[in-house]
Structures are given as C-alpha cells and as structure tokens.
Amino acid sequence: MSKEFISHRGLTLRNFSPMIAKKGGYMDKVIIIGGGIIGGSILYHLYKNGYRGKAVIIEEMDALAQGSTSLSAGGFRNIWSTEVNMKLTTYSIKRFSxxxxxxxxxxxFDQRGYLFTFYEDNFNMIKDFKPNWDRAGVRTELLTPEEIEKMVPGLHTSLEHLDPEIVEFLELKPIAGGLLGLDCGLVNPTPLAVAYIEKAKEMYPELVEIKLKSHVDRIIFEGGRTKGVITGSETIEGDIVILAAGAWSAKILEDSGVSDEQNIPVVPLKRMLYVVNPPEIEGVLxxxxxxxxxxxxFRPEAMNWLVGKAKExxxxxxxxxxxxxxYEEFINYIMQARIDGAEYCRIQSMWGGLYAHNTKDKNGIVSFHPDFENLFLATGFSGHGVMEAPGIGQSVSEFLLKGKFETIPEVSQLDYKRFRENKLVKETIVI
Structure with a gap:
C-alpha cells in the first residue's frame, strides 16, 4: 500500500485508507469539528502516523481549547470499571509524561495519585475487584483508615467527633478504607491541546487549516454520506467529517437534520468547580x-484547593x-464533617463547564456512524475525555489510516452500533 495512487472500484484513491476505501471513497481532506483536546489529538496523530492529505479543524471560540478542555478539573486516572478505559488512560498517562x-x-504533569475513600460495603467490593486492575497493569494500593488520615492531614475517617444528628442528616458512615491510584495525578490540558494543533500546523503548514470563531451551522448530508459542513456563509467540503465537539455534538447533529433515532445519546451536563483556600494545616498542599x-x-491548585462534586x-x-x-450549603457541609478547618475554606473563584454525558453507558463513542458512512464520531466521553485524549487521537488515526485499532484494540468496543445491538460498555466509576 505504499503507492501514492491506488485504483479501487474505478476510483483513484490518494492517501489510501482501507476502512474508507472499502466503502468506495477516499480520504484526501478531513474536517474536524472541535478545537479542544480530542479534536487536537486526532489532528496531530493523523499527521504523526502518516496522513498527508488536507485537514481543517473548526473551533467556535476565538482561541483554541477554550471550551470544556480549559474548564476541566485537570485530573487523570486509570482506575475504572471497564478495561477499555483502563487501557486508554494507562496509555495516555505515559504519553502525558x-x-x-x-x-x-x-x-x-504531576503524578501525586488519586485517593478514593469507601464505606465498608463498597470497600469490600473494591478489594474483590483489585485483581482486575492488577491484571490490566493499573497500579493501586489498598489503604487503612489510619493510612488515609496520614496521607490527608486533618481528615477524619471515623465519625466519633460529630454530633449523631449531623451524621444522620448528611447520611455519613465511617470510612473503612481507601484505594490509591499510584500512576494518577494532575495535568493542565489546555497547553497540550494547543500544542497538538500548533505542532500539526508547524509540521504541515500547507495542509492544515485552523478556523477560529467558526460556528458549524450544520453538517451536509447527501445520499447517506457527509459532504462537508456549513459555517455561516462558508461551505467547507471534505471526505471525512470527524465530530469531536463534546457536549455540543448531539446539538450539531440535530441541527443537521439527524433524527432522534439516529442521533447520539449524549447530553450536556453542567459540572461546577470551586477554588477555595485550604485548611490551615501543614501538608494540605x-x-x-x-x-x-x-x-x-478536592485537590491542590497552586496555593489553594480545587473542589467539586457532580450535582445529582x-x-x-x-x-x-x-x-x-x-458549595456553601452542600459540598462544604460534607467537607466540614470530615476535615478540620474546612468551615474556613471560602470560595476564591468558581466556574462551570459541561460534560458530554453519554446517557446509555457513560463511555465515549469512537466509530463511524452506521447511517452516515464517512461521519466519524469521537465524543460522549462523560468527563474523561481529557484523560483519554492521547489514546483517542492515536486510536482514531490508526482506524482511519489502517482500518483497525492497533495500539488499543479494546477501543472497538466503543462503536456506535453497541447502542443498537445492546452491547453497552457501562462505566461505573465516574466522578
């Protein structure tokens, strides 16, 4: 397949992709909707892995990676209930490093670890599940309550210090143990997302086009295929459209005339983060x-703490x-019950962002759409897109250029068709 031009079904194919060619098309120009870390990673890895056609990456904002990417909690972990997420994040952590x-x-990049704490029933389940992480190469340690308190100064695993009425009101139980993810930690996704896109542009300036302040009004569909996109008064045609618009993905498809039955099960969900001053206890940073x-x-953020919780x-x-x-009437109440001095953790700043929440199984969708053969989906990651971005970029590029997921074969489980075939990949460890 090293020839520049390959004849197939009467067509002349450039930049041959077996997955595309099998359907009677070619990949000479790629359109990526979304200038965040997923879209950027796909763009970069396409060129890193040998693609030499044109690419247009479209971002609605006036700068790259200023949407959900920049508003994330900035954590990464490879502790999951599904093997595909374990593999994607373990690979991505190595690439972050x-x-x-x-x-x-x-x-x-800061591998300071992830510490999950559990009540007794759940801790017993975690102990039973730990061999699965061991087999997947996910490095974890089980911690006693005493070890947890030593690791997080000021935290109480017991409830002896609390009024029983507070315990009942907040529905608290003693912490029986913890799970520490040894390879987990913190990352700033914004400079990485920008680096992905700018590096691709630097390597191939004549091939890569970056369109900022461009709102995708709709994707153009014709005869079961996508022809391109319309942004305002401009029509951009391409051979492949990659939808990596996160929480806005389903809305774009809806605006493009895709029916509810054909659309993706992804909705935008607000997630809020609060920067607060930490307790005045040595070691809390x-x-x-x-x-x-x-x-x-909660986790350190410069000289403060970044705090959050999904609103049920x-x-x-x-x-x-x-x-x-x-924060003041729920999150901080929980913190006060567990951590000395948490009543003085005042809000310094706060913001909200959006999860691209997959309502079916809380996992990403990484595949062609079965009804639109050259529409590729890379969305719906339900809050773990940042953590998996290097692995997603590598995997999508492999699939488009080689017709298969080589590095992380388990990504094939994230095909859109799983919703129709009732083969859901349910992720249960979502924060």
Whole structure:
C-alpha cells in the first residue's frame, strides 16, 4: 500500500485508507469539528502516523481549547470499571509524561495519585475487584483508615467527633478504607491541546487549516454520506467529517437534520468547580486528588484547593453558571464533617463547564456512524475525555489510516452500533 495512487472500484484513491476505501471513497481532506483536546489529538496523530492529505479543524471560540478542555478539573486516572478505559488512560498517562519532551511545553504533569475513600460495603467490593486492575497493569494500593488520615492531614475517617444528628442528616458512615491510584495525578490540558494543533500546523503548514470563531451551522448530508459542513456563509467540503465537539455534538447533529433515532445519546451536563483556600494545616498542599463522601473531591491548585462534586439532580442543558449555594450549603457541609478547618475554606473563584454525558453507558463513542458512512464520531466521553485524549487521537488515526485499532484494540468496543445491538460498555466509576 505504499503507492501514492491506488485504483479501487474505478476510483483513484490518494492517501489510501482501507476502512474508507472499502466503502468506495477516499480520504484526501478531513474536517474536524472541535478545537479542544480530542479534536487536537486526532489532528496531530493523523499527521504523526502518516496522513498527508488536507485537514481543517473548526473551533467556535476565538482561541483554541477554550471550551470544556480549559474548564476541566485537570485530573487523570486509570482506575475504572471497564478495561477499555483502563487501557486508554494507562496509555495516555505515559504519553502525558512524554509531552514536555515531545512538544517543548509544560503541561503541569504531576503524578501525586488519586485517593478514593469507601464505606465498608463498597470497600469490600473494591478489594474483590483489585485483581482486575492488577491484571490490566493499573497500579493501586489498598489503604487503612489510619493510612488515609496520614496521607490527608486533618481528615477524619471515623465519625466519633460529630454530633449523631449531623451524621444522620448528611447520611455519613465511617470510612473503612481507601484505594490509591499510584500512576494518577494532575495535568493542565489546555497547553497540550494547543500544542497538538500548533505542532500539526508547524509540521504541515500547507495542509492544515485552523478556523477560529467558526460556528458549524450544520453538517451536509447527501445520499447517506457527509459532504462537508456549513459555517455561516462558508461551505467547507471534505471526505471525512470527524465530530469531536463534546457536549455540543448531539446539538450539531440535530441541527443537521439527524433524527432522534439516529442521533447520539449524549447530553450536556453542567459540572461546577470551586477554588477555595485550604485548611490551615501543614501538608494540605501535598495531598493526592482525594474523593470522599457523596463524591466530593478536592485537590491542590497552586496555593489553594480545587473542589467539586457532580450535582445529582442536574438537568441537561448548556447553562454553565456556577452556583455558590451548592458549595456553601452542600459540598462544604460534607467537607466540614470530615476535615478540620474546612468551615474556613471560602470560595476564591468558581466556574462551570459541561460534560458530554453519554446517557446509555457513560463511555465515549469512537466509530463511524452506521447511517452516515464517512461521519466519524469521537465524543460522549462523560468527563474523561481529557484523560483519554492521547489514546483517542492515536486510536482514531490508526482506524482511519489502517482500518483497525492497533495500539488499543479494546477501543472497538466503543462503536456506535453497541447502542443498537445492546452491547453497552457501562462505566461505573465516574466522578
């Protein structure tokens, strides 16, 4: 397949892709909708792995990676319930560690660990599940309550210090143990996303086009295929359209005339983050990314803490306004019950972002759409897109250029067709 031109079914194919050619088409120009870390990773890895056609990456904002990528909690972990996520994130963590050398930019890579805490019933389940992580190469340690308290200064695993009425009101139980992810930690995804796109442009300036402040009005469909996209008064044609628009992906398909039955099961869900001053206790800036009762989490952010928790009753929608009351009247109550001095953890700043929430199984969709043969989906990652971005970029590029997922074969489980075939890949460890 090294020839520049290959004849197939009467067509002349350039930049041969067996997956595309099998369907009677070719890949000479790629359109990527979404200038965040997923779209950027796909763009970069296509060229890194041998693609030499044209590419247009379209971003609605006036700068790259200013949407959900820049608003994430900035954590990465390979502790998951599904093997595909374990493999994707373990691969991605290795690539994060190499990014400064690869791109010459700092991404704040910090393997300080992830600490999950559990009540007794769940901790017993974690102990039973640990061999699965061991087999997948996910390095973890089980911790006693005493070890947890030593690792997170000021945290109480017991409830003896609390009034029983508070315990009942907050529905708390003693922490029976913890799970520490040894390879997990923190990363700043924004400079990495920008580096992906700028590196591709630097390597092939005549092939890569970056379109900022460009809103995709709709994808053009004709005869079961995509012809390109319309952005305002401009029509951009291409052979492959890659939808990597995160929480906006389903809306773009809806605006393009895709029926509810054909659309993806992805909705936007607001997630809020709060920067607060930490308790005045020695060592509180040296803690891992820590998850306690009700899914409340906190981790160091410069000289502060970054705190969050998914709001269970959150309705789908594009509202991103942070809610001060949610921190002060719920999250901080949980923190006060567990951590000395948490009542003094005041909000310094706050923001809201959007999860591309897959309502079926909380996992990404990485495949062609079965009804539109040259529409490729890379979306719906339900809050773990940043953590998997290097692996997704590598996998999508392999599939488009070689017709298969080579590095991480398990990505094939994330095909859109799983929804129709009832082969869901349900991820249960979602924060």
């Amino acid at each position: 190499e990014s400064e050398k690869e791109f010459g930019v700092s991404i704040g 040296d803690i891992p990314f820590t998850i306690i009762d009700k899914g409340v989490y 009753e959150q309705e789908p929608g594009f509202d991103t306004e942070p809610e001060k009351d949610y």
